[in-house]
Amino acid sequence: MTHPLTYVGRQTSRSDGEARRLVILEATLRLIVREGIRGVRHRAVAKEADVPLASTTYYFKDIKDLISDSLTYFAEKTLWMNKELETRSFELLKQLSNVSLGAGEDTYNVSEYTELLVSNLTQFICAHIREQVFNRDDRILEVAFHEEALRNKQLASAINRLDESLLSTIQGFFDQLGSSSSLADAYQVLGLIKLLEYQSIVRNDNGESGPEFEIIISSAIRNIIKGILS
Numbered sequence: 001m002t003h004p005l006t007y008v009g010r011q012t013s014r015s016d017g018e019a020r021r022l023v024i025l026e027a028t029l030r031l032i033v034r035e036g037i038r039g040v041r042h043r044a045v046a047k048e049a050d051v052p053l054a055s056t057t058y059y060f061k062d063i064k065d066l067i068s069d070s071l072t073y074f075a076e077k078t079l080w081m082n083k084e085l086e087t088r089s090f091e092l093l094k095q096l097s098n099v100s101l102g103a104g105e106d107t108y109n110v111s112e113y114t115e116l117l118v119s120n121l122t123q124f125i126c127a128h129i130r131e132q133v134f135n136r137d138d139r140i141l142e143v144a145f146h147e148e149a150l151r152n153k154q155l156a157s158a159i160n161r162l163d164e165s166l167l168s169t170i171q172g173f174f175d176q177l178g179s180s181s182s183l184a185d186a187y188q189v190l191g192l193i194k195l196l197e198y199q200s201i202v203r204n205d206n207g208e209s210g211p212e213f214e215i216i217i218s219s220a221i222r223n224i225i226k227g228i229l230s
Contacts, residue, residue, distance in 0.1 A: 005072040005158050009060045021059050024049045028070040033137045037148040040067055064154050071145050071158055078138055085128040086169050092120050093176050114225050117177075121225075122218040129193060129213065133200045143198065166190055179228045192220055 012018055027049035031039045040063060046053040060066035096116070132139060149156040170186035179185050196213050203209065 005075055005161060007069050007072055008154075009065045009069045010058065012059075020051060020055055022073070023051060024056055024059060024066075025070050025073040028066060029074060029141060032070070032144050033140050037067060037144050040070075042066075064152060067148065067152065068154055068158055071155065071162075074138070074141055074145070075162060078135075081128065081131055081135075082166065082169075084131075085124055086173075088124045089121065089173055090176075092117070092124075093173070110229055114222065114229055117225050118218055118222045121221050122214060125189075125193060125217050125221070126210065126214055129196055129200065130210070132197050136201060139197060139201050163190075174224075174228070177225075177228055179224075181227075185224050185228075188220060188224060192217065 009021070012021065024045060028040055028045050031044060031048050042056045042060075042063065043053055045066065046056045049056070056066070060069065096113075145155065146159055149159040167183070167186045167190060170189055171182045174182035174185040196209075196216070200209055200213075
């Protein structure tokens with residue numbers, strides 16, 4: 001999966017200019033974690049980044065451009081987490097592509113094949129959620145960007161493109177599995193992952209919900225896989 005966002009603020013080809021722009025974006029993300037999107041102001045960002053006020057207004061004339069580019073930068077930094085889940089899931093399909101279904105000695109019946117998929121996918125998704133929750137500040141940023149998108153059309157467009165990219169990747173997985181309702185399957189899985197991440201952060205459960213989440217995830221995945229293979 002590649003994220004579909006591009007930077008909208010002023011770009012620079014000079015290494016020192018690029019370094020300062022990144023310092024400003026990092027400072028913006030720290031402000032959002034502490035104070036939310038409403039804490040993002042040119043003067044506050046300049047103070048947090050320890051750069052002249054003129055630098056923030058030079059690279060980001062409009063505060064909405066700064067917020068939008070902060071989202072793009074955040075997406076670039078965290079893409080590897082989603083990529084890891086994607087790689088493991090598609091590799092599983094590749095490994096199982098030569099598996100034969102039937103009643104012979106060297107074959108799996110549908111029930112065995114289903115449970116093999118369910119157990120592996122549940123393990124992958126649970127590991128992904130644990131990694132996401134461990135990076136608490138990133139989840140705070142994610143929620144803050146989605147909440148601000150309700151008021152900011154520019155940000156809403158970017159958020160939609162990111163969500164569509166995530167859904168497309170999951171849909172592609174279920175397409176390969178032979179689903180006739182792959183988009184609906186993708187919505188179920190992504191929605192479940194995001195809700196469990198959010199609940200774990202809000203509860204501050206430090207992994208205590210792991211067994212509960214595993215049951216929830218395996219049940220949901222089993223229902224989807226059974227629907228595909230039936």
